Amino acid sequence: MVANPALLAATHEDDARSSLELPIEGMSCASCVGRIEQAIGKLPGVEDVSVNLATERARIAFASGQVVPEAVVNAVRDAGYTPVFGSVDLLIDGMTCASCVGRVERALTAVPGVVEASVNLATESAQVKTVGAITPETLIAAAEKAGYGARIRPDSIQGTEPEETRRSATARREQAHVVAAALLSFPLILPMLLAPFGTTIMLPGWAQLLLATPIQFWLGARFYRAGWKALRARTGNMDLLVALGTSAAYGLSLYQLLAAPAHPTHYYFEASAVVITLVLLGKWLEGRAKRQTGAAIRALMALRPERARLVSSPGKERDVPVEAVQIGDIVRVRPGERVPVDGRLVQGETAVDESMVTGESMPVAKAEGDQLTGGSINGDGSVLVETTAVGAETVLARIVRLVESAQGAKAPIQRLVDRVSAVSVPVVLAIAMLTLVGWLLAGASVEAAILNAVAVMVIACPCALGLATPTAIMAGTGVAARAGVLIKDAEALETAHRIKTVVFDKTGTLTQGKPSLVAAAGVEGIAEQELLERAAALQTGSEHPLARAVLAAGENVGIAVPRARSIRALPGRGVSATVGDESLLLGSGRLMKEEDIDTGSLRARAEKLEGDGRTISWIAEIEPRRRLLGLLAFGDEVKPGAITAVGALHERGIRTVMLTGDNQGSAAAAAAILGIDEVVANVLPEGKAEAVTRLARTNAPVAMVGDGINDAPALAAADIGIAMATGTDVALHAAGITLMRGDPRLVTDAIDISRRTYAKIRQGLFWAFIYNVVGIPLAALGLLSPVIAGGAMALSSVSVVTNALLLRRWRPTASERNVQ
Incomplete structure (x- = not known):
């Protein structure tokens, strides 16, 4: 899948000079232009830089080979602006372990203009961020040069059927190989199985050779091919370890057979054959388990x-x-x-x-x-x-893309694991060589020394390290999608389990977002109906929730709404207009204070209503004389799950804050009902992001939960934004997590899913490391035969993936209650 392939253009003006065109977001004035030009101009090798505010693009000329696009991107970021990337999603064939991941990433990032490449072993995919005129074919060629197959990932729902067909065919082929290997290796291992019962049989050496050879060079050919590609790339992987280890056992047996055919001895053909069989079985089970982790996406696709x-x-x-x-x-x-569109x-x-x-x-x-x-x-x-x-623009298609993106992304912890895995194969080979030399120096036979070295190579399991994190993330994001929680990327999933403070916007998030007029009071001489007529006139044409409540109340009592002129919205404060010969204001107490309107005559009534959690709007006349006309009180019912959600967060040790534009009195009353720890009231829309940033200084990490367009900056300012899908697309794009229904309890579910997922990641990494830390020394000391070592290696990957799959059986609290 290719996104924004033409975002940037790179040209070679001549052999000594190149240029790059980079889109940049966040510029607002000429000083922004100067700041960016200065930041890029400082880079060594930059000869000229020109930033266009109108097109929001920077054109950089530099000496060929002197400047890499990544340096330009970092300079723009450091200046406080956002560079826009192109992106290419690839499917990668031939990866078998974590060291393969590192090799593909290095090959892709070596392509000039690639800013970041994130390769996922579990999904067999790569997400590549690019600058410059990079074509998918260039990236595919880089992956193929490293020894792996690559192709463009098909776009969400429309292109998945051929891919599923291909994967099913691969699974059937792998299953057939496992069956064939098992049938051929069973006669070889039969003497070992019968020995405890006192039965001694031994196949002739040539019969063992005939059975072991197809396993070694036909069914095991994949290990030789992948191992050879690794050697050509001057690196190593699991396949190289298996190929070297089994070849050593097979070669030793063949030497014994050819050197002394007339003197039968114990051969080790069963070691090489059974190791390959067990590894093939492990890879087949691993693939089957990985396909199960993608069940959530397939279930979503099947809805169409x-x-x-x-x-x-x-x-x-x-x-x-x-x-x-x-x-x-x-x-x-x-x-x-099913609704088709x-x-x-x-x-x-x-x-x-x-x-x-x-x-x-x-x-x-x-x-x-x-x-x-x-x-x-x-x-x-x-x-x-x-x-x-239709097509890719439907909600379902966007959900599928979001889940695919999250499952294919790389968690921060995985980058550390990849660095460890990158050196694991050379270390294992070194240990195997030391084992061989050590046993020979200790006086052991050549056969024993070789078999112990083989056991060391075979038991090493870098693939388990590479699978622990991505399979858990796939399972976790799948559970989340079924529960109505869409997680944008692995970083959002990682942040959520560390959240210490959750900030809720009040209206539409903790409350229904459908306020109603519950009381109206005019000053002396102003009747309630007269007050309502003026208010309805001021709110004509407005889509604000309070405006709709006023108009609905007026319609219910059948008032005639007078015509208003010169209507002007005052963001975060209210509205002004001319009705008849009166200039009127309707809005908050802040607006009344700014306009020097005395609200003292109705202050006691307002405070009582605010104490009941009502939101107060004031109506005043500016001309012909400045005076208060009355007040309107609005009630917005608390969502059924809001109190439960706040309580559940407290049980998890998370602090709760309510952010609202309401006055302190009504906000505090609502917070008391909900059990909120802290209230930040009287916040203007443009001040929400600043309030979140202020809270993050002392209570980080902070999550912001909102549903409206005014929340988008605050969602972006938080460590993680959580958006209700009942809100606007702007809010959804700014959020790291999207809740597909307006239930506040899903906030707790999102945090629980993150915590469960990271528990599985820790468990998987623990077992993957334990297999190596315990298994390799045992093999080096001669306490494990190659057959047992091969079984342990296969078991390591299968157990790590299976443990991650257990997450699919768990259902978060709100989802469980919803089903009941």
Whole structure:
């Protein structure tokens, strides 16, 4: 999958001079231009730099070979701006262990213009960030030169079927190889199995050779091919260890057979054959387990119907492939069918099961004008839906891409593991050589020395180290997706388990976000209906939740709304307008104070209402005379799961903060009901990010939970942003975690999933290291035969992956309660 392939352009003006064009975000004025030009201009080799504020691009000319794009990117970042990258997603074939991961990453990052390459062993994929005119073919060629196959990853739902078919074919081939190896090696190991029962049999040496040779050079050919590629790249991997170890055992046996054919002795063909069989079995089981970790994505993909019922004209319908449906087309969805596209319900009523998309187990009622999500199941109503999104732009496709991205990303802890794994093979080979020499110096036979060295090479398991983290992340993100929690990347997953403070926006996050007018009080001489008429006039055309509440209240009592002129929104404060011959204000206490309006006559009433958790808006007249007219009190019901969510966070030792634009009185009352630890009130929209940053200085890491466009800067300012999917796309893009339904308890679920996932990562890494730390010395001391060592090596990978898979059986608290 290629994203933004033409974001940057690099050209070679001549042999001695090159140029690079880099898009940059965050510039707002000429001083930004100067700052960036100065930062890039300091780099050695830069001859000229020109930044264009209008196009938000920087053009850099430099001496060829003097400047790498990564240095330019870092300079822009250090100056406080955001460089824009291109991205390419590749599928990588032929990786077998963590050392392969490092080799592919080094090959990709060596390509000029590659800023970062993240290779994932579990998903067999690479995510590459690029600057410059880099084509996918260039990256594929780099991977192939390193000895691995590579191809562009197909785009989400549309291109996955061929890939699944290929993987299924590979799995069947591996299974056939395991069966063939087992059948051929069983006669070789039979004498060992019968020996404890007093039965002694020995196959002739030539028969052992005939059985072992196909295993060694046909079924084991993959180890030779991959090991040779590693040697050509001047590095090592698991395949090289297996190839060297089994070749040593096979070669020793062949030498004994050829050197003394007339004097039968004990051969070691069974060691090489059984080791290869066990490793093949381990790789097959490992692959099977890895495919299970991707079950969440496959389940999401399966939600997309293959066909849709297109309404071409009234009374005329035809069955078409879902790819043929265009935005604006009308489709009919019958009872029990899956909704084929994202769309707006234009005829009929129904209830829709959105559980596989949002985790909400109860059907959601839908009426005309409501949005339907592709992949959800229609209830008992036959409805017409106008298509609003198709293909890659549907909610389902975006969810799949997000989960794929998270599963393919590399956690920070994995980078340390990869560095350790990169040196593991040379270290193991050195230990094997020392073992061989040591036993020979100690007077052991050549056979014993070689077999002990073989055991050392065979038991080493760098593949287990490489699988511990990515398989746990795949399982964890899969559990999260089923629970209605979408995790953007591995870094967000890593941060979530360390969260110490959760900051909630109040409206729409802890409350329903649908306030209603619960009280209105005018000053002496102003009737309630008169007050409501003025308020409704001021709020005409506004989409603010409080405005909708005022208009709904006016409609309920049947008032005639006067016409307002010169309506002006005052962000974070209120609204002003002219109604008749009066200039009016409606807004917060802050606005009244700024306009020098005395609210003392209704202060006692306001304080009582605020004590009950109500939000107060004041109405005042500016002209012809400056005076207070009255107040409106709004109530917004607390979400059913909000109190439970706050309590659950406290149980986990996490501090809670509520961030709101409401006044201190009503905010404190709401916080008392919810059990919130701290309230930050009277915060303007533009001040939310600053408030989060301030909290992070003393209570980091901090998570910010919000759902609206005003929350987006605060979400970005937090260590991790958590967005409700009921909010805007802006908020979702700024968030590291997205909750697919407006249930605050999912915040706890997200943290629990992160904690469980990292517990599995720690367990996997522990066992992977233990296998090596304990197994290699035992093998070097001659306490493990090559057969036992091979079994232990195969078991290490399988056990690490299986342990990660156990996470799939666990269900987070809110999800479990939702099902019940």
